[in-house]
Amino acid sequence: MSNYSLSIRPFGVHAILVEWPNEVQEAILNDILQFTSYLESNCLNVNKWEIVPSYNSVTLILREEPIDFNKLKERLGQWYLQRDKAQERQRYLWRLPVCYDLDFGIDLIEVSEKLQMSVAEVVQAHTEHVFTVYGIGFLPGFMYLGGLPQQLEVSRKTTPRLKVEKGAVGLAGKQTGIYPQESPGGWNIIGNCPVPMFNSKSNDPCFVNVGDKVQFYEIAHAEHDLHKIEGEVGIYKLEKTKWDA
């Protein structure tokens, strides 16, 4: 196991930021998750600490009291060297249905023109790749999915929409993702996923964790409507398989 050179910096009195090199890399994300798993199981009281991994960083937050930065920085350095592969949390590959009909994929034609691909080719490229969850944020249950093939890279819309539908699947730069709720947004919308990404009635309100994998598959409009109802009444069966990094 190789060690990265970490930058550990204060983030106000209640938080500390641990940063890996400024790159989007599967290997960096894996190292971050291994370290956070080790911290959660051996070092930090998870009832007091909140741990937010994202791309090349993890932020540790202690809301109730101030952090002794120098002491924690030193201990984090030691804990990093002690981290252990056996500690890692099980990761999953989630297969999520998306309807790419043009009434959902309202930017699909514009995207296909910009990328000089047919609509079918855009859909094929979007469904054949396995994406990595590099972060969860912006909205409850919003996944930042990385690993987009270069052929699908398209810049954000110049004027964001005031209202993007719940379930809308978007493309922006090197990322793709699903809007978990209606929201303003500037991503190019290419389809809609009927699976609810966030359920505030569940103790685990978002089934996905940072480090998981997501692959989309195409469904017809009628299937979309069926899965949407299943999702709303809570009987939609998620498709997941174990994924070992």
Place this chain on the structure above:
Amino acid sequence: MLKVLKSGFFTTVQDGGRLGYLNKGVPVSGFMDSFSATKLNLLLDNKESAAVIETTMTGPTLEFEEETYICLGGAHISVTLNNNPIQNYKVYKIEKGDILSYGRLKAGFRNYLAIKNGFKTPEVLGSRSWYYPLTPKSHLKDGALVSYETCLAYDPKISEWQVDSFLEETVLEVAKGPEFEFLDDRQLEELFSKEFSIANDYNRMAYQIEQSISGHTINLLTSATLPGTVQLTPSGKLIILMKDGQTTGGYPRLLQLSDKAISILAQKKYKDTISFKLF
């Protein structure tokens, strides 16, 4: 039940916040001015995190359907209980049918109504703080009912508190944020020598600042943000995230407000002045 006769501008139920779901993108929410709200809970012998009603600018008119005890704090507003003026940070006994009516805002922006044992609206992910769409509503509407427990008798340890008002304070104490070192001399000078004012875009998610400083071309990967994080956009706009703010962001995090500074800012409105001071 507490009956909302007139809801006011943006009246919500808030408590100590929704803890433990930052890694799922859920903001902490809770009292914007926790300094004032927790004081009220202490006065009523409640848990510090007990749910209160947070008013914004124009307050509501409320009718109590059961006996209890209340106290108000935060923004300075003329409030009457059955047409008699009442004060902040003083415990009042409430009888069935009493009417609490908010009038003119004199100082500050958010007022808190705390009640004996806290309001008992449903918990969502361990918190009663309203944050749409996790909670069914974003704010109280006319005719809404808010539940609380009847309290017939209670002997307050102290019935009144002389609280140092910070409503006129303009200096926000800040710590260096993770990207503070990215600032050049000119930006540092602009950040700490200028007075700023609140732009016309400020709410529970974020406060935007009217004056810009020099921008930047720094490209960062998305990373965690907190209530009180001061972000700098490429064009030089300053955005201060608040309690309902998003949990991750991609702009440089220049500064981090102290807990007290978040409460001070929560009481500011359009055109109010602020400045930053490192502590």
